[in-house]
Amino acid sequence: MANTENTERYLALKKYNPWLWLKLKIKKQLGWIGTPKLIPYRGYANENTIYLTGYLTEDKGLEKPTAKQTTWENAVSMLKRYTSDNLPKVDLKASVGSQQIETRTAENGLFKCELPNSGSFSESQNQWKKYLVKFPEEMIATTKNQSTEGEFLVPGTNHEFAVISDIDDTIIVSHSTQWFRKLWLMLFRNSRTRKPFPGVDTFYQALQQGKSGQNENPFFYVSSSEWNLYDLLDDFCTHNQLPKGVLLLRELEASIFQLRKSGGGNHEHKYEKIKHLFEVYPTMNFILIGDNGQRDPEIYERIATEFPNRVKSIYIRTVRKRKHAERDLEIRLKLEQMGVPFVASATSIEAAKHAAKYGIISPGSVQKIEIDAQKDQENPLTKKVFEKE
Numbered sequence: 001m002a003n004t005e006n007t008e009r010y011l012a013l014k015k016y017n018p019w020l021w022l023k024l025k026i027k028k029q030l031g032w033i034g035t036p037k038l039i040p041y042r043g044y045a046n047e048n049t050i051y052l053t054g055y056l057t058e059d060k061g062l063e064k065p066t067a068k069q070t071t072w073e074n075a076v077s078m079l080k081r082y083t084s085d086n087l088p089k090v091d092l093k094a095s096v097g098s099q100q101i102e103t104r105t106a107e108n109g110l111f112k113c114e115l116p117n118s119g120s121f122s123e124s125q126n127q128w129k130k131y132l133v134k135f136p137e138e139m140i141a142t143t144k145n146q147s148t149e150g151e152f153l154v155p156g157t158n159h160e161f162a163v164i165s166d167i168d169d170t171i172i173v174s175h176s177t178q179w180f181r182k183l184w185l186m187l188f189r190n191s192r193t194r195k196p197f198p199g200v201d202t203f204y205q206a207l208q209q210g211k212s213g214q215n216e217n218p219f220f221y222v223s224s225s226e227w228n229l230y231d232l233l234d235d236f237c238t239h240n241q242l243p244k245g246v247l248l249l250r251e252l253e254a255s256i257f258q259l260r261k262s263g264g265g266n267h268e269h270k271y272e273k274i275k276h277l278f279e280v281y282p283t284m285n286f287i288l289i290g291d292n293g294q295r296d297p298e299i300y301e302r303i304a305t306e307f308p309n310r311v312k313s314i315y316i317r318t319v320r321k322r323k324h325a326e327r328d329l330e331i332r333l334k335l336e337q338m339g340v341p342f343v344a345s346a347t348s349i350e351a352a353k354h355a356a357k358y359g360i361i362s363p364g365s366v367q368k369i370e371i372d373a374q375k376d377q378e379n380p381l382t383k384k385v386f387e388k389e
Contacts, residue, residue: 035058035059036056036057036058036059036087036090036135036139037056037057037058037059038054038055038056038092038133038135038148039054039055039056039057039148039230039231040052040054040131040133040148040149040150040151041053041054041055041150041227041230041247042128042150042151042152042153042245042246042247043131043150043151043152043153043246044152044153044154044155044220044246044280045117045119045129045152045153045154046117046280046281047117048116048117049114049115049116049117049280050096050114050115050116050117050131050152051112051114051152051280052094052112052113052114052115052131052133052150052152053110053111053112054092054094054110054111054133054148054150055086055109055110055111055227055230056086056087056090056092056105056109056111057085057086057087057109058085058086058087085109086105086108086109086110087105087109088105088106088107088108088109089104089105089107090104090105090136090139091103091104091136092104092105092111092133092134092135092136093133093134094111094113094115094131094132094133094134095131095132095133095134096115096119096129096130096131096132096152097118097119099115099116099118101113101114101115108251110227110251111133117154119154122157123154123156123157124156124157124158125156125158125216126153126154126155126156126159126216126218127153127154127156128151128152128153128154128244129151129152129154130149130150130151131149131150131151131152132147132148132149132150133147133148133150134146134147135147153218153245153246155218155281155284156216158214158215158216159210159215159216159217159218159284160210160211160215160217160285160360161210161217161284161285161286161287161312161360162217162218162219162220162277162281162284162285162286162287163204163207163208163217163218163219163220163243163245163286163287163289164220164221164222164274164277164286164287164288164289165204165219165220165221165222165288165289165290166221166222166223166270166289166290166291166296167221167223167225167233168223168224168225168291169291169293169317169319170197170289170290170291170296170317171196171197171200171204171237171242172194172195172196172197172236194236195240195376196236196240196242196376197317197347197348198347198348198372198373198374198376198377199347199348199349199352199369199370199372199373199376200242200348201240201241201242201372202348202365202368202369202372202373203348203351203352203355203361203369204219204242204243205241205242205243206352206355206361206362206365206368206369207243207287207355207360207361208243209361209362209365210360210361210362211359211360211361211362212362213362213364213365218245218246219242219243219244219245219246220245220246220248220277221233221237221245221246221247221248222248222270222273222274222277223247223248223249223250223270224249224250224267224269224270224294225249225250226249226250226251227249227250227251229249230247230249233247233249234247248273250269251269267294267295267299270295270296270299271299271302271303274288274299274303275303275306278303278306278307278310284310285309285310285311285312286310286311286312287311287312287313287314287315287360288300288303288304288311288313288314288315289314289315289316289317289351290314290315290316290317291316291317291318291319292316292317292318292319292324292328292344293319296316297314297316297324297327297328297331297342298327298331300314300316301331301334301335304335304338304340305338308338309339311340312340312341312360313340313341313343313354313355313358313360314335314340314341314342314343315343315345315351315354315355316328316342316343316344316345317344317345317346318344318345318346319346328344332344341354341358347373348369348373349366349369349370349373352365352366352369352370353366
């Protein structure tokens with residue numbers, strides 16, 4: 001069986017769509033159909049259950065980006081993320097140790113499954129444990145490996161809280177509310193040439209370490225960016241030394257026509273994912289971090305209302321000061337009545353000062369955050385990025 005025949009066969013199982021049929025026809029003629037590639041995302045677990053997610057798609061042929069890549073190379077990489085087809089209705093097997101479960105990819109190529117957690121949940125430090133996802137027999141001959149390894153988070157006992165953070169316009173400049181500028185960034189920048197907001201990396205490291213500076217608070221990144229961008233966002237976080245965490249992104253059919261919609265929508269999925277985390281970890285308190293460009297303040301207020309005494313603080317980056325000022329003030333007053341601090345500021349420094357004052361991070365970490373933020377602002381590359389963005 002030729003390497004691409006499995007891909008073609010599973011693509012034929014998709015719901016009929018004239019555009020998809022034509023795209024498949026053109027890709028076949030040009031020899032652009034890739035071999036199947038399995039991408040296991042980071043999962044997470046509590047005392048009872050392990051939650052796993054992954055993606056089966058064509059191999060996009062993407063390599064690790066560099067700061068020297070041209071704008072054309074960056075654009076081609078982004079277009080590959082949105083033109084590669086996902087593979088639906090494929091039966092896979094996920095396993096953790098001796099436990100195994102069968103799962104099937106959905107129409108968008110994603111699979112989700114849950115396994116009983118029989119492992120220890122009493123380690124003081126966060127544990128990243130391994131799991132395997134196995135290809136069906138008919139695919140093994142056309143792929144390099146029989147299975148692909150992923151990892152899942154088991155939070156340790158040495159934590160004071162967990163952090164749930166947005167990504168776009170919270171840790172990275174995205175211009176989510178300005179589709180042309182957002183599209184320009186997506187097409188012509190990569191994970192090495194896009195920079196975090198000044199000081200955000202040091203602030204997040206301080207949050208992970210907590211008040212004592214010795215904790216290991218778990219991180220979850222919940223974003224309206226699509227799963228297609230997982231590799232870019234994961235590499236961005238790693239390269240910029242943001243705390244390793246679980247990424248929970250938006251489900252969207254891969255299509256060049258969806259590129260403009262990236263990061264948009266009604267964001268209800270963010271509420272559902274955050275609510276799920278509160279339910280999965282019922283004894284854990286949370287810090288919520290986002291921006292006021294879209295719906296983060298409203299979602300976080302809703303969560304704080306539904307889970308009283310579980311939200312320690314909410315930090316909002318103000319990227320649109322005037323448009324949402326009245327809404328943000330109203331939300332802040334409601335949250336104050338519930339005893340939940342709502343801190344809106346344009347920089348990480350103001351958030352860090354509040355966190356230090358109220359025992360969320362070490363007081364000594366504020367100076368380091370201020371110094372690093374200043375260095376970020378003075379960095380010629382960072383200046384260039386922010387001027388253009």
